[in-house]
Amino acid sequence: MQTTTEDPFALFEEWMAEATAAEVNDPNAMSVATATPEGAPAVRILLLKGLDPRGFVFFSHDNGRKGHEMAANPRAALCFHWKSLRRQIRIEGAIERVSDAEADAYYASRPRLSRIGAWASRQTTPLGSRAELEAGVAAADARFPGEEVPRPPHWGGFRCIPSRIEFWRDMPFRLHERRVFFRAGTGWAIEMLYP
Template sequence: MARGMSDDPFTLFDSWYAEAKESEPNDPNAVALATANAEGRPSVRMVLLKGHGPDGFVIYTNRESRKAGDLGANPHGALLFHWKSLRRQVRIEGPVTHATDAESDAYFASRGRDSRIGAWASEQSRPLDSRETFERRVAEMTAKFEGQDVPRPPHWGGYRIVPTQIEFWQDRAHRLHERRLFTRRDGDWSEGLLFP
């Protein structure tokens, strides 16, 4: 490990994330999630981070979506945070597991009612013939759950990216950026630098 550097990437992430919450105008928890299907074809999309800690970084989605299909066939993912106001990026790579049902239930219950209805109405990533079809499905689900709690759909839940590698990138003048790479082996983290 290089002199003067932390050996805990989660402490550093917490610090950078707190700064992003103060400086980013919209969605500091927005993160690009990259997956690959069974044939190795990549796909990337923006999602929202909903939990993080030493056990991993958690996002939630429809488990019948394209990203879920990719993760079922190839349970590895990569995340990229880009906080433009701070001129920083964080890259995270590792295997992906399901969040527990209790975690998924708790997060789903914290969402607004309309978002919970939307999770029932949407066949995420599947072809849609018209916006009106989706709006009709939302109205049907709204009526179905009128006057009652909206439970988590069985096809909806969390995924945890368990990092084996975390890179912290800081913009520097003249493209002489600083790149700190944390790598986990046998449960322990080591840190080094990368050329920009």
Template sequence: MADDPFALFDDWFAQARAAEPNDPNAMALATADAEGRPSVRMVLLKGHGADGFVFYTNREGRKAADLAANAQAALLFHWKSLRRQVRVEGAVARASDAESDAYFASRSRDSQLGAWASDQSRPLDARTTFEARFAEVQARFEGGEVPRPPFWGGYRVVPDRIEFWSDRAHRLHERRLFARAGDGWTEGLLYP
């Protein structure tokens, strides 16, 4: 049994990449606004390590507004085929511009253009409006590189709690909780 939650996550994530048919890096991201109203949505994990779990998004959308008002979040990975879950809770910080630039450059061109064309989370009168904006952005950057929009970038969830949940028969599940303690971690079990 690993006593380092990041090593254990690496092991479970490798197994998920081998077993899950779609998006093993999909995670539910829960945020809350300044009034404490929660919101949850699926995002994709794009980096992880001892410094946290990274995802990217439009920084003018709802999740960014929630994080600006309340820089705490929770993540949930659910790997149904493995009958496992990982829950992560902690503070959120912006990823560096260099990190955001590097990830943005690795995206497909259409994904890069979509980042420019979308007013994420804002009302859209018709799909054709978005498609027209996408075509305008295509023309704008035709023949050249697509730079990262100034309103788009990464966030890092720096965990203070990581729970590993394994399904067991008769709902007698195993739950291992790692909690940050100074520069290290304490580990314990939770009742199912």
């Protein structure tokens, strides 16, 4: 790795800035893996919407599969993969809810139709037809005329508080570079891994 930083958040921000400059679509896209209390895994793509010294923030419905899994087993793994840069970052950690103020602020920044959609969607439940979804959107739109659309009680944010962050860089002949940061007391320890 061509960095001397011992702060994984600073290194993440360096790599994200390079991805933002290089990736055409959604450089903040990440795979988010959760699991049931019994250990059955599920993974899906979400967008990173915030980063601070506490962790990595994303938003979603509470009532969908990932919301239920994170409530029952509050741990997750995130993976950013930037194929054009030949890099990957893997993050593992505990999940906590963001504050209502954080969720409200992000929700208010979304386009109006996205806010309406949060009311209309019963995420992950069976949908009879596209017309049923469109009727739900129309009903929510009529319920909230104008620009003001409050955040639904079932919609919020989650923060992954990392205990482990791995930076992977593709190298010739599959002799990849892997640098892992893991929590050690109040700071971070670092080690290199074989490819």
